[in-house]
Amino acid sequence: MVSPSKIFSPPMDCLHCGWVLHSLPDQSCTEALIWNLYRNHISSSKFFLPLLLFPLILNWRRQTRRRLWAIVKNYLQTVSVASTVNALAYYLSCILRRLNDRFVYSCIFGIPALLASQLLWLAPTRVVQFFATGVLPSAFEAVLRQLNVGLVHSRGAQTLIFMVCSLVVLRRQQIKAYSGFWFIRPAPMPANYDKWSLGERVKQSLLELRTHLGIGLALDLINGARRKQLKKMQLKSTRFMLSCMGIYQLTQCLLANRLESKITNLLAAFLSGGAFGLVKQTPLTYMSIGVVIASQVLWQEFCEMDATHNGLLAILQRIPWALLFLPPSLAYLIHSMFIQPHVLTGLAKSFLNNTADNNVQRVYALINQPTDIVMNTVQKLPIKPFLF
Structure with a gap:
């Protein structure tokens, strides 16, 4: 003690x-x-x-x-x-x-x-929902640190888990079935995206990056003002969001006319989580947030299942976890x-x-x-x- x-x-x-x-x-x-x-x-x-x-x-x-x-x-x-x-x-x-x-x-x-x-x-x-997004990841991370499990010291395992979480969340986000928090929010791929020229795809990607640049800068500015450290602002949110979005858009640009759009979206969602490997500070915090949000998304999908003829399923869906x-x-x-x-x-x-x-x-x-x-x-x- x-x-x-x-x-x-x-x-x-x-x-x-x-x-x-x-x-x-x-x-x-x-x-x-x-x-x-x-x-x-x-x-x-x-x-x-x-x-x-x-x-x-x-x-x-x-x-x-x-x-x-x-x-x-x-x-x-x-x-x-x-x-x-x-x-x-x-x-x-x-x-x-x-x-x-x-x-x-x-x-x-x-x-x-x-x-x-x-x-x-x-x-x-x-x-x-707001408290769940903030409190549950902090508690999850604290438990991991207290138990000192191997995951705490493995950047590779943390990155893989975050990539899976990114796939889970962005898959639902792209079909407009999830509107809650995630680190990036790419615009849905147009139906004729595979017929676009490379220049048109690059232009669309730059517009997405510009949007997330503004969001990241706003987050870092507000956080710096709250901590009274504007002169030492490190732009952590900006770098991470731009990295995630950059990988996502690059994957779509290169594979749009080589794979089906659904597969391209899933692969882009998975690979974008690889930006986690670039996080130098508090990587376990990002992973914990990802795990909690992905769990919420999966539970939301589970609750949308038809439980008309399944009493146990109906009971589980009503539990306010x-x-x-x-x-x-x-x-x-x-x-x-x-x-x-x-x-x-x-x-x-x-x-x-x-x-x-x-x-x-x-x-x-x-x-x-x-x-x-x-x-x-x-x-x-x-x-x-x-x-x-």
């Missing part, structure tokens, strides 16, 4: 919840809940700002009042859900600390987060943030910190200090009641 686990052992396990979990020393548990709700909304609104800005930038020419309201509404709902879940998790941690009369393993981080995230059952579908996986995944991430932060990515840590007004970092910094310093610091603080 790492150093912060000492909070579950004497004498630190008997610390008052207000000394550890509350944002301010003069707050009761209920006052801390109200304060966290307020502060979390502010910090979450800043963290999720790209969720508002990116669709506005991407579709600014086709923007209508209805689309604008849909984007703003989705942004506000996402901020509210994230802020409320985090604030409620801290409140439940206080309740469990008081019920147990001490800090108990999992009752301060994991179980409260698991219970609080049940609010996702009441969240809109788009918000749930995203809502079942999200609460334990979020609880695992929050628990790992305190107990084994080395398995989490920078993005996961940023999400947990910035949607909770940096309370996670504050608590971690406190309990990670030497025991005598912690005891001398907190015992000077007042003991506040639960309500007011």
